[in-house]
Amino acid sequence: MRALLLVLVVAGSLPVHAEPRIRGVRSVDLPRPGAERTEPPRLVLSIGAPAGLGPADFQLMSTEDEAQTFGASKVVPFQDSDEMMAMIVLVDGKVRFLGDPEPDPVGAEPAAPIPGLWEEVRGSLDVLSRVRARRTRVAVWVYGEGAPAERLALGEPALVNGDALGGRKEHAATRTGGLRRALEAAQGRLATEEGRRVIVVIGDGTDTLDEVSYRDVENELGAASIEVYALVGSPRALDARAVAKLARLTRATGGALFRAAEPAELPAQAERLLAAVESVYTVVFPGARADDGAKLPFDGTEHELTVRVKQEEVGVTVRLPRWDWPPVAPPDPGVRWWLWLLLGGIVLVAGVVVGVVLLRRVPDASRR
Numbered sequence: 379m380r381a382l383l384l385v386l387v388v389a390g391s392l393p394v395h396a397e398p399r400i401r402g403v404r405s406v407d408l409p410r411p412g413a414e415r416t417e418p419p420r421l422v423l424s425i426g427a428p429a430g431l432g433p434a435d436f437q438l439m440s441t442e443d444e445a446q447t448f449g450a451s452k453v454v455p456f457q458d459s460d461e462m463m464a465m466i467v468l469v470d471g472k473v474r475f476l477g478d479p480e481p482d483p484v485g486a487e488p489a490a491p492i493p494g495l496w497e498e499v500r501g502s503l504d505v506l507s508r509v510r511a512r513r514t515r516v517a518v519w520v521y522g523e524g525a526p527a528e529r530l531a532l533g534e535p536a537l538v539n540g541d542a543l544g545g546r547k548e549h550a551a552t553r554t555g556g557l558r559r560a561l562e563a564a565q566g567r568l569a570t571e572e573g574r575r576v577i578v579v580i581g582d583g584t585d586t587l588d589e590v591s592y593r594d595v596e597n598e599l600g601a602a603s604i605e606v607y608a609l610v611g612s613p614r615a616l617d618a619r620a621v622a623k624l625a626r627l628t629r630a631t632g633g634a635l636f637r638a639a640e641p642a643e644l645p646a647q648a649e650r651l652l653a654a655v656e657s658v659y660t661v662v663f664p665g666a667r668a669d670d671g672a673k674l675p676f677d678g679t680e681h682e683l684t685v686r687v688k689q690e691e692v693g694v695t696v697r698l699p700r701w702d703w704p705p706v707a708p709p710d711p712g713v714r715w716w717l718w719l720l721l722g723g724i725v726l727v728a729g730v731v732v733g734v735v736l737l738r739r740v741p742d743a744s745r746r
Contacts, residue, residue: 397690397692398425398426398687398690398691398692399426399427399632399634399692400423400424400425400426400632400685400692400693400694401424401425401426401603401605401632401658402423402424402603402632403421403422403423403424403694404422404423404424404660405420405421405422406419406420406421406422406696406697406698406699407419408699408701418664418665418667418668419664419665419666419673419674419676419701420451420663420664421438421662421663421665421674421683422662422663423438423660423661423663423685423694424658424659424660425658425659425661425687425692426632426654426657426658426659427657427658427659427687428657429653429656429657431453431659431687431688432453433450433451433452433453434449435450435688436449436659436661436663436685436686436687437449437450438663438674438683439683439684439686440674440675440681440683440684441681441682441683441684441693442675442681444684446672446673446674448663448667448672448674449663450661450662450663451662451663451664452662453659453660453661453662454660455658455659456510456656456658456659456660457510457656461513461573461574461660462513462514462571462572462573463509463510463513463514463573463574463576464515464516464568464571464572464574464575464576465515465516465535465575465576465577465578465655466516466518466519466532466564466567466568466576466577466578467506467517467518467519467538467577467578467580468519468521468557468560468561468564468577468578468579468580468581469499469518469519469520469521469543469580469581470521470555470580470581470582471521471522471549471552471555472522472553472554472555473492473494473549473550473551473552473553474492474494474582474613475494475495475555475581475582475612475613476494476495476496476499476543476546476549477492477494477495477496477546477613478491478492478547478550479491479492481550482550493613493614494613495611495613495641495644496543496546498611498638498644498645499540499543499580499644500539500540500541500543501644501645501648502580502609502644502645502648503538503539503542503543503580504539504540504645505645505649505652506538506648506651506652507535507536507537507538507539508535508652509535509652509655509656510656511534511535511536513573514535515532515533515571516532516533516534516535516538517531517533517538518538518543519560519563519564520543520544520549521555521556521557521559521560521563522554522555522556532571554586555581555584555585555586556585556586557579557581557583557585557590557624558585558586558590558592558595561577561579561592561595561599561606562595565577565599565602568602568604569602574658575602575603575604575605576604576605576606576607576655577599577604577605577606577607578608578609578651578655579606579607579608579609579610579624580608580609580610581608581610582610582611582612582616582617582620583608583610583616583617583620583623583624584617584620585620590623591623592623592624592626592627595627596626599627599630599631600630600631604631605631605633605655606627606628606631606633607628607633607634607635607636607651607654607655608624608625608628608633608634608635608636609635609638609644609647609648609651610624610635610636610638611637611638611640611641611643611644611647612641616637633654634651636648636651636654674698675698676699676701677700678697678698678699679697679698680695680696681695681697681698682695683695683696
């Protein structure tokens with residue numbers, strides 16, 4: 379079975395979204411009553427794919443019968459859409475990630491500087507502040523051992539930049555990062571937001587607990603249609619197991635993970651992450667064709683469909699409601715009216731003829 383979501387992007391040389399992603403099924407719209415012959419059903423999908431694509435680049439087909447192929451009738455890039463978006467950026471606040479060049483002394487001896495990605499994280503936030511400004515609200519939450527201590531209100535993207543980190547010493551005492559709790563807090567905050575909802579994680583991918591599992595969080599985020607993207611880096615070697623868990627979470631929610639091989643690469647990977655967030659299309663496919671009677675299997679059950687984006691393919695499972703094609707054409711009301719008029723005239727004439735015949739057969743009483 380074809381993969382449903384984007385594979386993990388780990389190397390800076392790989393193109394953004396080498397494979398398309400299905401962000402979700404927006405709707406399956408049946409024709410309005412009375413318009414079955416002029417309006418086909420529509421499948422509206424949200425698809426992540428490279429920038430610069432149009433209707434000719436998208437096709438939809440049934441995996442049960444690939445001869446039933448339908449081209450896109452409409453494609454709207456996210457940048458041009460009126461869809462609202464709420465985005466929360468979660469930054470790992472532990473000192474072993476952000477660093478502290480002047481830690482407090484231990485006893486009489488000065489403490490050695492703690493390396494970190496403070497400047498690189500600030501630069502990455504500056505990049506993310508350039509996300510589409512129209513109908514978009516963003517917040518930065520710095521998390522530590524528990525959920526973010528201060529859950530900032532969502533505001534204009536331009537205001538969410540490197541300065542949102544605050545002072546470096548504010549995080550010097552944070553020893554561990556509770557990523558799972560931060561994700562749960564962000565999900566709760568986004569639950570009330572309309573439109574597209576996105577979480578961006580910036581950190582080294584580790585959690586307070588080494589054996590943390592994101593399976594239930596993954597299911598809840600997926601059910602809420604919240605996308606998770608991750609930007610990972612570290613002044614030390616990354617924990618491969620932790621990064622793999624986070625990568626699974628991003629794939630399952632329609633996002634992607636971007637890894638900086640060196641700390642200095644973090645802002646460049648943030649550019650790639652921003653392109654991934656914005657390279658999303660709302661694509662409308664017809665589900666039937668009137669010219670040859672072709673249609674998708676509208677039988678009230680789930681079906682696996684295939685979306686082809688240029689030469690790449692990705693699968694998506696969609697419940698197709700029951701719908702008959704071609705519909706039974708209703709009688710023409712104009713013809714029906716004339717038929718009734720003709721029938722009424724025939725009955726009326728027949729009645730007059732019968733009446734005349736009966737009257738002629740009645741004997742005249744005056745002749746007796």
